[in-house]
Amino acid sequence: MGNTPSSHKISAQDRAILDMKNQRDKLHQYQQRVTLITDRETAVARECLARGDKPKALLALRRKKFQETLLAKTDAQLETLEQLTSNVEFTLVQKDVVYGLQQGTNVLKQIHAEMGGIENVEKLMGESEDAKAYQKEISEMLGGQMSNQDEDEVEDELETLEGEINGIKEPNAIKYPAAPQNEPVFAGELEEVGQQKARARARAQERAAAQAAEPMLA
Numbered sequence: 001m002g003n004t005p006s007s008h009k010i011s012a013q014d015r016a017i018l019d020m021k022n023q024r025d026k027l028h029q030y031q032q033r034v035t036l037i038t039d040r041e042t043a044v045a046r047e048c049l050a051r052g053d054k055p056k057a058l059l060a061l062r063r064k065k066f067q068e069t070l071l072a073k074t075d076a077q078l079e080t081l082e083q084l085t086s087n088v089e090f091t092l093v094q095k096d097v098v099y100g101l102q103q104g105t106n107v108l109k110q111i112h113a114e115m116g117g118i119e120n121v122e123k124l125m126g127e128s129e130d131a132k133a134y135q136k137e138i139s140e141m142l143g144g145q146m147s148n149q150d151e152d153e154v155e156d157e158l159e160t161l162e163g164e165i166n167g168i169k170e171p172n173a174i175k176y177p178a179a180p181q182n183e184p185v186f187a188g189e190l191e192e193v194g195q196q197k198a199r200a201r202a203r204a205q206e207r208a209a210a211q212a213a214e215p216m217l218a
Contacts, residue, residue, distance in 0.1 A: 013090040
């Protein structure tokens with residue numbers, strides 16, 4: 001009887017599910033913390049832009065984007081692993097699940113290391129030698145970690161912040177003439193007006209071409 005296996009022995013699948021639950025709980029804790037930090041990073045970017053320091057503003061927004069991307073990717077990966085263990089026979093996906101959990105653990109460690117605290121965010125706008133060294137370290141690290149799409153989104157956010165600081169609600173926005181009051185203008189009518197203007201321009205160009213050709217014919 002002493003050699004009888006315990007009926008409460010945890011299986012590999014149970015262990016994987018428990019690990020995923022722990023990772024998800026830790027991820028949610030990071031999400032709550034990172035919200036406070038990314039809010040401050042946005043504020044730092046605004047302060048830097050207000051004083052004309054665009055490079056530091058960009059660095060703050062890049063760091064913010066990197067943290068948000070890490071959290072989103074890890075959350076999506078955990079969701080995929082949970083679906084695998086729920087919908088597919090565990091023995092068929094055990095290797096993938098174990099590997100995914102290992103990767104998730106590594107990413108969580110990276111998030112913890114990179115997130116730091118508010119004091120690190122303040123270094124992004126500092127002028128001391130320590131702050132400059134930290135800024136250089138973060139810039140070099142982000143250079144090999146962020147995708148082109150992430151960088152484009154950061155540039156867009158920077159332009160939006162610049163517009164807000166300069167009092168421009170929508171930079172490069174097209175201003176359309178106001179519609180007459182009490183006379184609703186529909187999309188079809190706007191399109192028709194545009195077509196009429198285009199036809200008028202085409203006719204004017206034809207007349208100009210004809211007049212230019214007349215002396216030659218004479």
